Amino acid sequence: MQKVINGLIIDPIIFSYPFVPKCDVCICSGECCWYGVYTDLKEMEMILDKRDLVKKYMDDSQTLDEAKWFETIEEDKDFESGYCAGTEIYNNKCVFLDKNGFCSLQKAAMDLGEDKWNYKPLYCILFPLVIFEGKLTIDDEHIERMHYCNKAKNQTSTIFEAMKDEIRHFLGEEGYKELLDYKNEYFNNVKMEVLDYEIKK
Template sequence: MQNKFEKRINGFYIDPQIFTAKFVKSCDTCICSGECCYYGVYTDKKEYEKIISVKDRILKSMDDSQIKDPSKWFEQPEVDPDFESGIAVGTEVYNGKCVFLDKQGFCTLQKMAIEDGEFKWKYKPLYCILFPLVIFEGALTIDDEHINRMHYCNLMQNQTVTIFEHSKEEIRFLLGEKGFEELLQYKEDYLNSIKEEKIAIEK
């Protein structure tokens, strides 16, 4: 199937709407309690295996709102070509939220890494990191379906920056420094092309 987007960086097609669509300036769990994490997430099989390998350490950082049985943390694996291994494994929902979300709205996987002096996203699934972006059919695009579930982040009055501005750190993590620099150039070219089209229409 031919992708509808033209630009490709490090194997990912780029949806240029990420440069213009709006979102909240930054994440603040004091406002939303980590609402985007209520529904669980799909992890790559490799991410699942990495998480399970440190299950005993994860248990130490969980609170009384979370299920302590690792056998109930994940759904059954399923085939999905958007994941590096070709296999996706969803996290379960417990007490109305992802099993790894604590009662303060913090991700236990990220909290644990920080507690241990590790890189904050060492254990965090890529799709958690990327939201409000998602990789769909090989393209880095906007997760409209999930955004529409939100009660704070989907309100226009709260959306003050572009998704690109909101997600710079996450995009750099995905694409690497060289890929991110290429994306910056594409952003400039794309926004200039929009201006030129607008000027041409107004003439």
């Protein structure tokens, strides 16, 4: 059974894929940000509009030259505007990552008392989840590169449990409730199939 919420197919792997209980950049140094991220064109424009603010939250490991913040714009249907641009890599990390592993975009929003995700690209908020070809799924290729959250000994939870706030933010309360119902329905079906298999053995 395929479930669609807010126009996206839900990949049930998000319910069970093992993960750390919580992101903690004091442990992982924010290594998922070392490779940059794809931003929607609208997000890129918003960040450039806020350039003076963002620069206040950058340190000497980052560039204040906004011409070096984004790659070339590309077409991509997985983005709301239909276009995206990658953030550039500077000093072996996303241009917006400071030397302590914190995102300057998030620091700016928090310091102003705003929602911490106000200036952050959606794909940064969602990782290790990703939208790929119309499906909400896991970014297994990127997860593979991680040294903390990809280690079995640290994976005492699931992506779904660890990312509840992010999923709720993304899908909204109604969408999140629908997802919880689908999760219960999905696991009930799995249990029934296992039972059926045991009976037939």
